[in-house]
Amino acid sequence: MLLNGIITGLIMGGILSLPVLGVAVIYGITGIPNFAIGVIGVFGGFITWYFLSISIGFAIIIGVVACFIVGYVVQRILLTPISEKGGDSTLFFIITVSLGFVFEGVIRAIFPRPNISLELPRLGTITFAGFSVEGFKIIALVFALGTLAVIRIMEERTEAGKSWQATSQNLKLAKLVGINTTQVFSIASGIGCALACVGAIFWGSLYNLELSSGWDLGFIGFIVAVVGGIGNIWGGMISALIMGMVISFSGYLLGGEWQSVILYFIVILVLIIAPKGILGSERSL
Amino acid sequence: MNQPLLKVYKLIVCYGRVSALKCIDFYVNDNEIVGIAGPNGAGKSTLLEAIAGSVPVREGHIEFLGHHIQNWSVIKRRQLGLMLIPQEGNIFPMMSVKRNLEVSVILSDRGSREKLIDYVYQIFPILWDRRKQTANTLSGGQQKMLAVGMGIASNARVMLIDEPSIGLAPKLVTKLFDTLQKIREDTKKTIVLSEQNIKILNIADRLFGLEAGEIRFDEKKENLNRDVVKDLYLGSIS
Numbered sequence: 001m002l003l004n005g006i007i008t009g010l011i012m013g014g015i016l017s018l019p020v021l022g023v024a025v026i027y028g029i030t031g032i033p034n035f036a037i038g039v040i041g042v043f044g045g046f047i048t049w050y051f052l053s054i055s056i057g058f059a060i061i062i063g064v065v066a067c068f069i070v071g072y073v074v075q076r077i078l079l080t081p082i083s084e085k086g087g088d089s090t091l092f093f094i095i096t097v098s099l100g101f102v103f104e105g106v107i108r109a110i111f112p113r114p115n116i117s118l119e120l121p122r123l124g125t126i127t128f129a130g131f132s133v134e135g136f137k138i139i140a141l142v143f144a145l146g147t148l149a150v151i152r153i154m155e156e157r158t159e160a161g162k163s164w165q166a167t168s169q170n171l172k173l174a175k176l177v178g179i180n181t182t183q184v185f186s187i188a189s190g191i192g193c194a195l196a197c198v199g200a201i202f203w204g205s206l207y208n209l210e211l212s213s214g215w216d217l218g219f220i221g222f223i224v225a226v227v228g229g230i231g232n233i234w235g236g237m238i239s240a241l242i243m244g245m246v247i248s249f250s251g252y253l254l255g256g257e258w259q260s261v262i263l264y265f266i267v268i269l270v271l272i273i274a275p276k277g278i279l280g281s282e283r284s285l
Numbered sequence: 286m287n288q289p290l291l292k293v294y295k296l297i298v299c300y301g302r303v304s305a306l307k308c309i310d311f312y313v314n315d316n317e318i319v320g321i322a323g324p325n326g327a328g329k330s331t332l333l334e335a336i337a338g339s340v341p342v343r344e345g346h347i348e349f350l351g352h353h354i355q356n357w358s359v360i361k362r363r364q365l366g367l368m369l370i371p372q373e374g375n376i377f378p379m380m381s382v383k384r385n386l387e388v389s390v391i392l393s394d395r396g397s398r399e400k401l402i403d404y405v406y407q408i409f410p411i412l413w414d415r416r417k418q419t420a421n422t423l424s425g426g427q428q429k430m431l432a433v434g435m436g437i438a439s440n441a442r443v444m445l446i447d448e449p450s451i452g453l454a455p456k457l458v459t460k461l462f463d464t465l466q467k468i469r470e471d472t473k474k475t476i477v478l479s480e481q482n483i484k485i486l487n488i489a490d491r492l493f494g495l496e497a498g499e500i501r502f503d504e505k506k507e508n509l510n511r512d513v514v515k516d517l518y519l520g521s522i523s
Contacts, residue, residue, distance in 0.1 A: 159391065166388045169377045176337065176371070177439060178363040178392040 003131050005249045011133070013244025014141025015206070018199030019221030020228065020236040021144060025151070026071075026192035028231035029168045030185045032079055032092050034192070036100035038218020040070050041196025043103050045209045048201055049116045056121065060201060064194045071193030074099065076186045083185075100218065104211055114211050118204035140202040147195065148237055164188065168231075196221070227270050229277030239278055243267075290315045290475055291336070291367075291443060296345035296355075298328075298335050305331040307498040308345070313443070313477055318469055320489035321479040322517055328498040329479035330372060333445045336477075337369035338362045349443075364392060368441030372448045375432035378421035382412055382431055385420050389435040397440070404471075405434040408464060426457045433461070437468060443475045450482040462488045483514060 022037050048063030082095065108114065123135030154161035167174040167184045174181050200209060200217060207213075225231075228239030243263065250262035270278065289312035298306040306328045313319045321329050334340045336347055338359040347355040354362050377385050386405055390398040406413040409430045415423060420431060429449060436444045446465075450458040466488050469476055478485070485492065492509055494501035494517045501517060 162384065162388050163391065165380060165384075166377050169379050170374055172339065173371070173374060173377065174388075175359040176339070176363065176369050177389045177435065178360055179388070180360060 001252060005252050006245070007128075007131060007133055008251075009245035009248035010141055010241070011137045011206075011244070012247050013241035014138060014144055015199060015202045016220065016224055016244055017144040017237055017240035018140060018202065019196045019217045020224045020240045021147060021233060022192040022195035022199065023218075023221045023225040024228070024231055024233045024236040025195065026189055027225070028233060029164055029188035030075070030079070030083070031171070031231075032083055033089060033096065033222070033230075034079065034189065035093060035096040035218055035222065036074075036103060037071070037193050037196040038200075038216065038221060039100040039103045039107075039214030040067055040074075040193045041198075041200035041217055042209055042211075042214035043067070043070070043107050044193075044197030045118065045200035045204050045213075046107050046111045046116065048197075049118055049204070049209070050111065052118065060198075063201065064197050067197035068190040068194040070103075072186045072190035074193075075189035076182070079189070080182055080185050100214065104214065108211055115208055116204065117208045118201055120201075120205040136205065140199070143198060144237065144240075148233060151233065160187075223264075223267055227267055227277055229279040232277070232279045235277055235279030242278075287314065289313060290317075290350070291477075292346075292348040293332075293336065294346050294348075296332075296335060296347065297343040298331050298340055299343045300340075304343075305498055306335065309495075309498075309500055311493060311500065311503075313475055316469065316473055316475055317490045318465065318476045318478070318488050320485040320492045321477065321495055322481070322485060322492055322514055323479075323495035323501075324481070324517070326497075327495045329495055330447050331498075332495065333369055333447050333477065333479055334371075336362075337367055337445055339369065339371075363439075363441065366442035367445065368436050368439045368443070369445040370432050370436045370447065370449070372451060376420045376428055376435070378419075380420055381417055382420055382423070383416040385431055385435060386412075386438050389438040390440070393440050401438045401440055405438050408437065408468065409434055425452050426454070429453060429457075429461065433465075437472070437474075441474075443477065446476065446478040448479050448481065450480060450484070458482055458484055459487075483511065486511065486514065 019038055019041065026032065026034050026037065044063035044067035047066050048059045051059035051062050082091065120136045123139065125132045125134055155165050163179045163184055166179055167181050171181060196217065200213070203209065203213060203217060224239050224243050225236045228235030246263050246266055247259050250259050254262065291313040293309060293311040296306055296309040297304060309332060311332065321332060323329050331340060335342055338357060342355045345355065346353055349367060350365060352365065354365065377388065386402045390401050393401060411427055412431060412434055415427065420428065423431060433446065433449065436446065449461060453461065462484055465476055468474060486506065486509060489506060491503065491505050492514065493503050496517060
């Protein structure tokens with residue numbers, strides 16, 4: 001049971017980590033909490049579902065790219081201008097939640113079904129210590145870890161990565177040294193929404209994607225990110241894995257109906273002990 | 286008479302209803318070191334930030350290299366050759382010293398970047414020794430050197446430095462001012478600095494006295510009387 005619990009926890013943690021990373025990248029760089037990213041991600045999930053009959057790879061790329069563009073544009077024409085004028089968190093909460101409802105409405109209006117399931121290829125089975133798991137289930141985790149690694153390498157090696165780091169650490173100075181922070185913000189938002197889309201696609205392959213799934217994805221993403229230390233991508237990743245384990249083991253030990261009670265109880269407990277999250281909420285990549 | 290390199294006229298800057306600068310005329314010639322003196326709250330930082338584009342201008346003009354830049358973005362002014370080194374928050378705290386400098390040369394072409402950073406290390410050898418250290422673990426004086434170093438690395442024609450002497454030991458202030466003079470000679474840069482430290486008289490070619498958002502005097506160094514400047518800092522010039 002232990003091994004079983006750990007593997008289920010890793011699968012859950014992997015899926016959770018994608019919207020969490022999305023939240024962490026956006027907040028880490030822009031300092032803006034965007035509560036619409038889950039719904040935007042699900043919007044991408046529906047797009048992927050729509051094109052699924054053509055080819056799975058093509059469908060996923062279309063969905064993810066669409067989310068990147070949505071994230072980019074929303075940041076550029078809406079959120080960045082508001083933040084330049086000194087918008088605060090409450091304002092961003094209202095605006096981004098409203099934006100989420102807009103996208104929920106758009107999904108309802110465009111797509112014929114409010115409830116879809118995404119069939120992903122099974123990718124074989126992996127057998128480990130007598131326990132087997134379908135390959136596609138752990139892809140989310142591999143993808144999340146890969147994304148972390150890519151961000152880290154870009155930070156070390158590329159000019160773009162250095163600009164992100166600088167923007168996240170000191171926005172005013174980043175502008176003064178000549179970094180195009182408006183563009184950095186837009187790209188961060190695009191990447192965040194694209195990650196949420198990948199999360200939604202995996203979610204839709206294990207469960208169903210509904211109109212309201214975006215809110216679950218977005219808010220859980222936020223809560224887990226805050227527990228890790230909001231804006232801190234490493235903290236977010238660790239937090240997602242811990243929360244995955246919590247969901248898995250509480251399910252095994254107490255039954256599915258107690259999962260959310262235990263999960264959110266632990267969230268509150270962690271935040272009482274460490275209000276800034278596990279790794280601290282220094283806005284950093 | 287040559288045209289000034291940077292010219293500010295009838296500049297008004299307000300924070301809400303409070304006017305921080307009331308119709309300021311100010312100019313800087315090429316390769317000058319110009320000081321802006323004045324007590325706290327006189328508007329020294331506001332003037333520098335308005336020139337760099339960090340605060341919006343209500344009325345008036347800022348002319349630099351023949352362009353009216355008062356409505357330009359920070360980046361565009363930076364590209365044209367203005368760089369502000371703020372009084373606080375003037376380094377990227379969680380990056381190494383080396384990385385801070387690398388970010389500062391981002392607008393220069395690849396060929397000249399290494400040279401610019403090498404020059405900074407030559408001016409401030411301590412930064413070379415500490416290049417792998419995280420910036421916020423440097424001492425206050427070293428952080429100030431890094432901030433000025435980033436200004437040099439930026440290769441901007443005009444460096445605007447907001448109160449570099451604040452928080453520095455008297456010995457370090459003298460050293461920093463000597464270094465600024467050397468930088469001016471080496472790089473043909475123009476340097477504008479706001480200061481409350483009287484030692485500014487040792488390096489500035491000209492000094493603007495600023496009080497309560499208005500220019501009180503604009504004098505060449507040789508015409509300046511130390512007592513006048515001291516009185517200004519105490520805010521008692523009428």
